[in-house]
Amino acid sequence: MSAGARVLVISGPMGAGKTTLAQGLVDRHGALRVSTRELLLARLGERGGDRRSLQEAGAALDRETDGRWVADSVKEFLGRQQGPPRPLIVDSVRIASQIEALRRALGAQVMHVHVSAPAQELEARYERRRSHAVSDPERASFGEARADTTERGVEGLAEIADLVLDTQRHSAEAVTVQAACLFGLFGRDVERLVDVLVGGQYGSEGKGQIAAFLAPEYDVLVRVGGPNAGHRVYEELGHYTFHQLPSGTRAASRARVVLGPGSTLSLRVLHQEIADCRLEPGRLFIDPHALVIEPSDVTFEEESLRKQIASTARGVGAATARKVLRTAAEPPVRLAKDLKELGPFLRPTREVLEDAYARGGRVLVEGTQGAGLSLHHGDYPYVTSRDTTASGCLAEAGIAPGRVRKTLLVCRTYPIRVQNPDEGNGTSGPMAGELSWEEIARRSGLPLDELRTQERTSTTNRQRRVSEFDWVLLRKAASLNAPTDVVLTFLDYLSASNRSARRFAQLTPEAHRFIEGIERVAQAPVSLLSMGWGFRHILDRRLW
Structure with a gap:
């Protein structure tokens, strides 16, 4: 693993702005970003599939490893990185055991940000994306997607997060700034440099x-x-x-x-x-x-x-x-x-x-x-x-x-x-x-x-x-x-x-x-x- 690497873990319901936050940290601070979808596909090899199939495969891995597969995959990803350590953004985690495993594996290097918004706003965002998703005609409605057992429990991750942000009340830039400050990307004090x-x-x-x-x-x-x-x-x-x-x-x-x-x-x-x-x-x-x-x-x-x-x-x-x-x-x-x-x-x-x-x-x-x-x-x-x-x-x-x-x-x-x-x-x-x-x-x-x-x-x-x-x-x-x-x-x-x-x-x-x-x-x-x-x-x- 790249020595000194820090990891910011993002959680939140569908449409909350997880990927927007992750990309903002990449663009502004040069962070690395890895999605759990990418990590899952790497573990499954040729056994990928549509969104629903991946959700089922991820849930099976969670049961089999008690959520440790995300931490194991992140450690492998960091081990492949060359050069000076860069902050890593994990987009995103879905259950508490995934976060706990990451904290056990990487300790104080892990910070957790949970983003959310009112249900009405989440639904409006989801349906806007759904109307433009011509490449995914089988995409479920918001109600169907929210019926997934894991998705229903995502909001509970706010209780164990280091920072919780409402993406309706705060602009994307404001969310990025607050997460970056939590993560120490602006430095921890005012040095005379x-x-x-x-x-x-x-x-x-x-x-x-x-x-x-x-x-x-x-x-x-x-x-x-x-x-x-x-x-x-x-x-x-x-x-x-x-x-x-x-x-x-x-x-x-x-x-x-x-x-x-x-x-x-x-x-x-x-x-x-x-x-x-x-x-x-x-x-x-x-x-x-x-x-x-x-x-x-x-x-x-x-x-x-x-x-x-x-x-x-x-x-x-x-x-x-x-x-x-x-x-x-x-x-x-x-x-x-x-x-x-x-x-x-x-x-x-x-x-x-x-x-x-x-x-x-x-x-x-x-x-x-x-x-x-x-x-x-x-x-x-x-x-x-x-x-x-x-x-x-x-x-x-x-x-x-x-x-x-x-x-x-x-x-x-x-x-x-x-x-x-x-x-x-x-x-x-x-x-x-x-x-x-x-x-x-x-x-x-x-x-x-x-x-x-x-x-x-x-x-x-x-x-x-x-x-x-x-x-x-x-x-x-x-x-x-x-x-x-x-x-x-x-x-x-x-x-x-x-x-x-x-x-x-x-x-x-x-x-x-x-x-x-x-x-x-x-x-x-x-x-x-x-x-x-x-x-x-x-x-x-x-x-x-």
């Missing part, structure tokens, strides 16, 4: 590289936000910039990849990344409520927001505004569920995450932009169109705060903001202690040409502005996000010699003092350090 990675400044803190570094430790990778944020990941043979998918998609090839309900989708960008990463349905899941950006959204932002606040003009804000307007929006809002081309990838994020929680799987949520660009907490109107804090990212993904284990706040040694190519410095918002790239080159010893080449935005390819480290912003970001850990990037901008560090002790004294200050103001340890552009330039100081 989610880690959140967010920016602490104005974006471009290097979140993508850190997310890719951490990704192999997780079972599910979730990204929220939209294509207005580009996360560059350096790989062994170059780099790749993600605008829609989680940055660890290529680094963690076995992890499930999820775009949450708060995501905004550029179909062109999304399809390109799906092709580049060779994602198939079953690995990528897009929430049906994710928002689709229309060409008119991009046009609107290019004609207004690009010049006014240095927007990336990818249509995210305009699309989000239409979603808020709901039916008053023009053009009408389209969600992922409205596009046939996305159909194979559609699944509610909540379901993907619930499956992960039930297995004890770990989840990494990757936010975009940074706390200084939050719609609610940034320097309005020089902000993005969403809340970029950990709380905002969790809400967009549909994750409860009680699920969170770690919150990682990513900061860089010299914050940056985008520079508007049309209006000059300053139009993308205020920065404290603005510097030049010439000054950064002088302080660090890094080549100026390299800095200017690398410090262009991933989405719009604009030159970035740069400033002194903003300690006030760090304290604000720490207050908004309550990080358990800080990730500090671009330590090579303090000194080029930090690029060669392979241990914490090899960093410069200035870097050590800087890290000490970060930990004091953020009230959290600096657990990860990045010293350069390459994929090997990360120091891991985590204690978890």
Whole structure:
């Protein structure tokens, strides 16, 4: 027998919804289903027959084995299963001795659900099925079928069931949810399995590289936000910039990849990344409520927001505004569920995450932009169109705060903001202690040409502005996000010699003092350090 297999036994009268419940557990939770009819036919071999003959053969087996034949058959069925154990649904049992034998054979692994409905409702359902059963012209009427001795006693099984459900009062989905919870298919408690990675400044803190570094430790990778944020990941043979998918998609090839309900989708960008990463349905899941950006959204932002606040003009804000307007929006809002081309990838994020929680799987949520660009907490109107804090990212993904284990706040040694190519410095918002790239080159010893080449935005390819480290912003970001850990990037901008560090002790004294200050103001340890552009330039100081 497959070790650890759990068995849910269903009982109930004709028309009560036993098979509907069993199929619901198969479809939603990937359970195995076996019918006692199949088990009986397997035991009878060539001696099968019509419904009445099978009922008589089953009754004879019950008398001969005192109901043990079902338990024996289930054990044989489980013994043939390969791979990790899956929940087994037995549809259905008809007498108490069958259930008792299953409990003796499998112990606490067996749970019993009894479904029923008022007699009038059962008869109506039975007759509807009977009128469509052209392949079974000898099917008995409801009264004749109920006259069977075993059938008359089925309702008595409610007295020994772990859960009794009225399928007239509860929808099929509600019945499935209650049975699944009894069976522990959603997990037995609320484990803290989610880690959140967010920016602490104005974006471009290097979140993508850190997310890719951490990704192999997780079972599910979730990204929220939209294509207005580009996360560059350096790989062994170059780099790749993600605008829609989680940055660890290529680094963690076995992890499930999820775009949450708060995501905004550029179909062109999304399809390109799906092709580049060779994602198939079953690995990528897009929430049906994710928002689709229309060409008119991009046009609107290019004609207004690009010049006014240095927007990336990818249509995210305009699309989000239409979603808020709901039916008053023009053009009408389209969600992922409205596009046939996305159909194979559609699944509610909540379901993907619930499956992960039930297995004890770990989840990494990757936010975009940074706390200084939050719609609610940034320097309005020089902000993005969403809340970029950990709380905002969790809400967009549909994750409860009680699920969170770690919150990682990513900061860089010299914050940056985008520079508007049309209006000059300053139009993308205020920065404290603005510097030049010439000054950064002088302080660090890094080549100026390299800095200017690398410090262009991933989405719009604009030159970035740069400033002194903003300690006030760090304290604000720490207050908004309550990080358990800080990730500090671009330590090579303090000194080029930090690029060669392979241990914490090899960093410069200035870097050590800087890290000490970060930990004091953020009230959290600096657990990860990045010293350069390459994929090997990360120091891991985590204690978890």
